Amino acid sequence: MRIDKTTIKKISHLARLEFDENSAEKMSRDMSQILDWVEQLNEINTDNIEPLTTMSSEVNDMREDVSGTHLNHEAALKNAPKRDAEYFRVPKVLE
Amino acid sequence: MVSEEIKNKYQLVIGLEVHSQLLTNSKMFASDASDYGRAPNTQVSVITLGHPGTLPKVNKKAIEFAIKMGLACNCEITRHNVFDRKNYFYPDLPKGFQITQDKGPICVGGTVPIKLEDGRTKEVLLNRIHLEEDAGKSIHLAGEPDTLVDFNRAGTPLIEIVSEPDLRSPEEAYAFLSEIKKLVKYLEICDGNMEEGSLRCDANVSVMLKGAKEYGKKVEVKNMNSFRNVFRAIEHEHIRIIELLEAGEEVISETRTFDAATGTTASMRTKEDLNDYRYFPEPDLSPVVISEEWLNSIKESMPDLPRELHQRFVEKYGLPEYDASFLTESKEMALWFNELCSKTKNYKSASNWMMGPIKSYLNEESVQIKDFPIGTDSLAELIALIDAGKVSFTVASQKIYPEMLKSSEENPIEIAQKLNLIQESDESSLMPIIEAVLAENSGKVAEFKSGKKGLMGMFMGQVMKKSQGKADPKVATKLLTKLLQK
Incomplete structure (x- = not known):
């Protein structure tokens, strides 16, 4: 399956990645190859087979509704690129 | 302005999406508390903040709350539940995706009954109710170069109740929203507070020529923080779209934000073609399978629903529709009345007391029925005094009732005797x-x-x-x- 430049552009926008012209070309080739390889799966007949969502067969791994330990406020903000005493700060988002 | 004649050429079509924050103690997939109004970024965990290597785990209570809502709306309950990732970048979404349910919502179909203006009941069709997690809160302050982010709300469990495009007027939308609020409060799964954002509503609005087979292009309106504003936003879109159609202009499928100050809407996103969420199954969560036993135990824990109490009040107690609607407006009121009716047989008189003197007191004092100073026993005795001809209703309501409000110690007979109010019927x-x-x-x-x-x-x-x-x-x-x- 051929991944053209328009698709690369769209995917890179969605993933917030930037490429120069040459890298985009290489990326397009690589992704096409990867998809070609994965497309071998199409050779298998999957009619009447439920989609597999997890590798484990475990179900109902749930928690009781009990409030537990919190991350200390300072620790929570520790890795923020920008912060103040209370909040994470990010470049202004305009709707 | 659009004339009534032109307005009448078109049919308004509305679908609502109601987000309801669940009243759990902890978050959807993590154990941090989900209380409202705490200091910013204090109710967070490594899971909520999306730190690498952390794994979510489903809150069992949230599943049960969603099922309760589904049962109350006669939905079909999905037995094998998986979650999906909805991928997008926004600063209040730390993981870069929201865990939600895309293909397999926990509740499918269903209806919500609303009362129309002419007194008829309309069963509004639901598309689905699904579970998801809330995002954090972005704060945009004027004059501030940054956006501030508080993650306390991130990960709070939500149900999203999605109606079919089955509503036909702002009044119907208002009634639907009121009914949802009443239901979640009866079920005690959400406090229904729109101002604090625990109940939020987006409206999908479109307009078509009457008799048309296909719906018009729909517009999604967000940011209405009250029932009144949902009504105003729909009204505004109704006219705006008709004006576009009449002028021969194109209606753009887009998301618009409502401005309460002006009562108008403005476009939020123009690049909607890039709004590709690339849903895929959440691999970090095992499926939630709802067994027959589990479902039955939830069914058994269901409280009386407003429509059931309404029916009982009309059929068993012989009350008019109007009385039954008033009495079932809140769960507390309905249950108090129901208790009163186990102590008196004069149901209509009991209802009149609720709609008259008791309602006045609650309004004047701005209190709830749980804080009402008179118990059901005493009120039943007072009704019995009137029925036995010992006091008139006027004396009961104007002389004895005010005394009962002052002192919960004395019963009505003692008050009537003390004040020498017993009627001479000998x-x-x-x-x-x-x-x-x-x-x-x-x-x-x-x-x-x-x-x-x-x-x-x-x-x-x-x-x-x-x-x-x-x-x-x-x-x-x-x-x-x-x-x-x-």
Whole structure:
């Protein structure tokens, strides 16, 4: 399956990645190859087979509704690129 | 302005998406608390903040709450549940994706009954109810170069109740939203507070020519923080879209934000073609399988629903629709009334007390029925006093009831005796009073006998005066009639 430049552009926008012209070309080739390889799966007949969502067969791994330990406020903000005493700060988002 | 005639050419079509924050103690996939109004970024965990290597785990209570809502709306409950990732970048979404349910919502279909203006009931069709996690809160302050982010709300469990495009007017949308709020509060799964954002509503609005087979292009309106604003936003979009159509302009499928100050909407996103969420199954969560036993135990824990109580009040207690609607407006009121009805058989009188004196007190004092100072026992006794002819309703409501409000210690009989309010219904003690009144008014008696029947009221007035208001009107009328016929 051929991944053209328009698709690369769209995917890179969605993933917030930037490429120069040459890298985009290489990326397009690589992704096409990867998809070609994965497309071998199409050779298998999957009619009447439920989609597999997890590798484990475990179900109902749930928690009781009990409030537990919190991350200390300072620790929570520790890795923020920008912060103040209370909040994470990010470049202004305009709707 | 669009004339009524032009407006009538078109049909308004509305679908609502209602997000309801669940009243759990902890978050959807992590154990941090989900209380409202705490200091910023104090109710967070490594899971909520999306730190690498952390794994989510499903809150069992949130599943049960969603199922309760589904059962209340007659939805089909999905037995094998998986979650999906909805991928997008926004600063209040730390993981870069929201865990939600895309293909397999926990509740499918269903209906919500609403009362129409003409008194009929309409069963509004639901598309689905699904579970998801809330995002954090972005704060945009004027004059501030940055956006501030608080992650306390991130990960709070939500159900999203999605209606079919089955609503036809702002009034219907308002009624639907009221009904959802009433239901979640009856079920005690959400506090239903739109101002604090625990109940949020987006509206999908479109307009088509009447009789058209296909819906028009729909516009999604967000940011309405009250019932009133949902109504206003829909009204505004209704007219705006008609104006576009009349001018031959294209309606753009887009998301618009409502401005409460002006009552208008503005476009939020223009690049909607890039709004590709690339849903895929969340591999970090094992499926949630709802067994027959689990479902049954949730069914057994279901409280009486407003429509069930409404039906009981009409059918078992013989109350008018109006009374039943008033009494089921809140769960607390309905249950209080239901308890009262286990102690009196005069259901209509009980209902009148609720809609009259009790409602006035609750309104004046701005309190809920749980803080009402009179118990159901005492009120039932008061109703019994009236029914036995010991006091009139007027005396009960104006003299005894105010005393009962002041002191919950004394029962109505004690108050009536203390204030000397018990009606004289004993014929032998009323007879001398009536005889005296007739003797003092012999001229009027003669006039009465010659046909001036209107004088009865005057005689009664005199009897009441002489008895200091304590004569039982029924007994007094009977004795008066008897003596005057002699």
